[in-house]
Amino acid sequence: MSVTEAPVVWFEELRRIDVAKVGGKNSSLGEMIQTLGQRGVDVPPGFATTADAYWNYVDENGIRDAMAALIADWTTGKASLAETGAAVRKLFLRGDWPKETADAIIAAYRELSERAGRTDASVAVRSSATAEDLPDASFAGQQETFLNVAGEKALLDACRRCFASLFTDRAISYRQAKGFDHMKVALSIGVQQMVRSDIGGSGVMFSIDTETGFDKVVLINAAWGLGENVVQGAVDPDEYQVFKPLLDQPSLTPIIAKKKGAKAIKMIYGNADQPTRNVPTSRAEREAFVLADEEILTLARWAATIEQHYGCAMDMEWARDGETGRLYIVQARPETVQSNREAAVFKAYHIKSKGKQLVSGLSIGDAIVSGQVCLIETAKDIDQFVDGSILVTSTTDPDWVPIMKRAAAIVTDHGGRTSHAAIVSRELGLPAVVGTGDATRLLHTGQQITVSCAEGDEGMIYEGVAEYDIETLNMDDVPATETKVMLNLANPGAAFRWWKLPADGVGLARMEFVISNAIRIHPMALVHFDRLRDEAAKEEIAALTAAYDDKSEYFVDQLSEGLARIAAALYPKPVIVRMSDFKTNEYAGLVGGAEFEPKEENPMIGFRGASRYYSPRYREGFALECRAIRKLRSELGFKNVVVMIPFCRSVSEAEKVLEVMAENGLKRGENGLQVYVMCEIPSNVILAKQFAQHFDGFSIGSNDLTQLTLGVDRDSGELADLFDEQDEAVKWMIRSVITEAGKAGAKIGICGQAPSDHPEFAKFLVDCGIDSISVSPDSFVAVKKKVAEAEGRRSAAA
Structure with missing residues (x-):
């Protein structure tokens, strides 16, 4: 039959x-x-x-x-x-x-x-x-x-x-x-x-990043109990991201993000009259990840296998049986939002001025919208929704779709990236901020707010109407160039937004952004937690590192995962990670940092960069940075990461730093490790030939080089007119170091602000023979075109 x-x-x-x-x-x-x-x-x-x-x-x-x-x-x-x-x-x-x-x-x-x-x-x-x-x-x-x-x-x-x-x-x-x-x-x-996931766990999985369409990651959401709560957005789930290209190497663990969700409730079996019911989770369940690393990797491999078989990005549901511990795929369907976006064109939103931050959550989409709040607490009040306003509610289900279609943006208390509110918002092309926790408590109907999903994976709600602009970038218009044009990236949460740019890698990834935003704790306060005198700092550190017996591991895990997202965005192209370059006053501002930092009159030219790395004051903190880089390259698998040393004043200092790095498992040349140095001090230019014997490349930091060449404080309002990266003395320095690096066979690029602010500066750099120019993503297309013009003129002249 x-x-x-x-x-x-x-x-x-x-x-x-x-x-x-x-x-x-x-x-x-x-x-x-x-x-x-x-x-x-x-x-x-x-x-x-x-x-x-x-x-x-x-x-x-x-x-x-x-x-x-x-x-x-x-x-x-x-x-x-x-x-x-x-x-x-x-x-x-x-x-x-x-x-x-x-x-x-x-x-x-x-x-x-x-x-x-x-x-x-x-x-x-x-x-x-x-x-x-x-x-x-x-x-x-x-x-x-x-x-x-x-x-x-x-x-x-x-x-x-x-x-x-x-x-x-x-x-x-x-x-x-x-x-x-x-x-x-x-x-x-x-x-x-x-599947007995009522006593196990379950969730949703996508074979691409749901917000940017980045096709090299698997996104997994997980909660305790049956999976309906994740789909409906009734629970704030765990979120994991796994890098697909490295999944076929058994020795690696390419999990590039792990975020613990609140998971306040779980759905379990009920009785004949009520087959399922929600109950509160235990404190232990709320504090634990639903999935172990090996389970995360198994699901991610399945996602890659399923995607490969179907030939398109996939949206899947999974469950883990609490009796047997076995994982299952219970549904799989094609992903229908990012797959249908026009690949060559995307819009970049840039917020210029904004009011006070009121609420934050997970950003869905990448747009910015201002409007009035319409707070609807339950589905029975749906008819009170005002067309064109910003819907604020606890959670949504399919009954809410008719009014979601009429909203300018959506904000919810609960839910993850795979919740109903998130999925529908994507389908409708609406910005949304989900899982805020308390939007319905802090916002009120009629209030003027701005919903920003343009600042990374954290979505922000600001008071009032923000100023912003929208730039349309067409990748079909980007010319090819011999000079490499790379990106300056700092925020791991925003890195995937730029994966479609045909950049040649990341010329500057700033470690300190991850430390100040994701870690927040001074590394020495983690190493010497027991001796901290500041009880408030001690309490805050204990809360942030609650899941760690060894508090140093918190720093290593958070830093390696944050940098991994940047390294993944343009893999396998090179990603140059600059080791921490805080000034002492900035280090002191980290939790527990005041006890470990000297007070300096001029931190800008004080105890910073290379001088810290071998000093007894910070050597143990630098060891944690090295451990994070070692994990990033060896355990996660991002061998495309190049290490860069900032503010290295002398050749002897270079030798000391390289020695300390080697002691901590980062030996130049071993496992393909390249080490660059920032060129931001006149001594780096004057002794470029000697520095080139210790480093594989230079990256010109035009801001500090200008400051120290001209003797001008770059933060001084009184001297603002004198601070000019295109001053002839600064250009002489840049031209000289490019020439010397070329003679020594070392790579040389620039990661300062000048090419981003002044695309015509690119012509000067191309004429000097620079290898690469690294710019902010929003100026990439303009700089790329200027580089192509300069190369064209140079070819014509030749």
């Missing part, structure tokens, strides 16, 4: 070409069981009802004409959406099962129970529309799912409700918007053996 003739078909008999018979969800489950099981991807067994079974139910109960008439009344304005949906659902819920279909469902359920070694096995009953999960449309969340269904009567009941859910208000409006004929879309029901 063929699939189209049978009311029920087992997953293992299905392939993805069977969408018309059993919908996208069920055909995809069959595809994975048939083709990916042998590659280690575990999918729970089950069966599906066919589209024929759906139409048979419709016709046996004689409701086809009534359905069509009700839909026609709605499309002609004679009835509301709510009235229409309720009336069509009632037709299904009052229907009787055709004997052949009911018998087939019950027989398959008995066999599934037998396979599971149980009487009346617990199953998930999922809806799978026959037009769903196409490349330009996702029906995810449009129909109902029923969990922990046990017993034949309960199963038939859930299946009937699945049929009815094809006509939820949200499903009807979505099909109408996408142009699907309501009377030509059927519904298949997937009956799948439950």
Whole structure:
């Protein structure tokens, strides 16, 4: 008997070409069981009802004409959406099962129970529309799912409700918007053996970064219990990011981000009347990650395997059985938002002035929007929403979609990047900030705010109307150049936004940004935690490092992961990471830092850069920096990272620093490690030949070089007119060091601000023969064009 003739078909008999018979969800489950099981991807067994079974139910109960008439009344304005949906659902819920279909469902359920070694096995009953999960449309969340269904009567009941859910208000409006004929879309029901994730964990996984479309990472969200809370956004999940290109190397652990979510509740099994229910999580559950590193890597490898098989970015749901510890993929569908974006064109938003920060959360999208708050606490108040305002609520579900479409932006208390609010916001092209924790408490209706998703993976809510501009970048217009044009990046949270730029690598990644924003603690305060006298600092450090017995490991983990995101963005191109270059007053501002820093009259030319690294005052802190770089290169696998030493005053100082680095496992030349030096002091230029014997390359820091060449404090308002990176004395310094580096066979670039602020400065650098120019991302296209012009003129002159 063929699939189209049978009311029920087992997953293992299905392939993805069977969408018309059993919908996208069920055909995809069959595809994975048939083709990916042998590659280690575990999918729970089950069966599906066919589209024929759906139409048979419709016709046996004689409701086809009534359905069509009700839909026609709605499309002609004679009835509301709510009235229409309720009336069509009632037709299904009052229907009787055709004997052949009911018998087939019950027989398959008995066999599934037998396979599971149980009487009346617990199953998930999922809806799978026959037009769903196409490349330009996702029906995810449009129909109902029923969990922990046990017993034949309960199963038939859930299946009937699945049929009815094809006509939820949200499903009807979505099909109408996408142009699907309501009377030509059927519904298949997937009956799948439950994974005991109620006593384990579950979540959602994407094979690309959901916000930027960066295609080299897997994003995983995880929570305790059944997965509905993650999908609905009712819980703030853990978030993990894994770098795909290094997953095939068993010796590496390329997890580049781990963020612990609040996970305040979990969904567990209930009883016959209420199959599932939410309960609070324990303190231990809230403080622990749901997944161990090896489980994160297993899921990420599965995501890469599934993506490779399907040939497109994928959106997947996973579960871990609490009884066996086994991981499973329970759904997989094509990702439909980033995959459909125009690759060559993207907009860059730049915030210029802003009010007080009110709230923050996870940023969804990359836009900025100002507007008035409309605070809606529950779905029953949806009709109070004001079109064009910013929706602020606790969480959303598919019932909220009609007003989400009318919002300028969305802000929620709960949810992660894979929550309903996040997914719908992406589909609608709206900026959203989710998982703020307390937006509904701190914001109020009528309040003027700005929602900014343009500053990295942290979304900000500012008071009032911010000033910002929008730049459209077209990658088709970027010329090729012989001189390498690289990026200056500091914020790991924003690094993936620039992956589409055809840059030649990262010319400057500032370690201190990660330390001050992600770590916040002075490294010496971690090494000598027990001797700290500042009790307030001690308490704060204890809270930040609560998960670590060895507090130094907190620094190493946070720093290596932060830098890994920058290293990943343009992998395998070189990423030059500058070791910490705080001044003493900036170090003192870190938690616990005041006890370890001297007070200096002029920190700008004081105890900074290389002089700290071998000093007893900071040597142990520098050792932690070295450990983080070693982990970044050896354990995470980012051998594209080049280390750079700032403010190295003398050749003897260079020798001391290289010796300390070697003691801490970073020996120049070993495992391909290159070490550069900043050229920002006149002595670096004067003794360039000698410095080149100790370093593989130079990076000109034009700000400090200008300051020290001209004797001008770059922060002085009185002397602002004298601070000029294009002064002839400064240009002489730059030209001289480029020449000397070339003679010595050392690479030389520039990472100062001058090329970003003055693209015409690029011509001077090209004429001098510089190897690379590193600029801020927003000036990349302009500088690239100036470099191409300069190279063209030089070629013509030659």
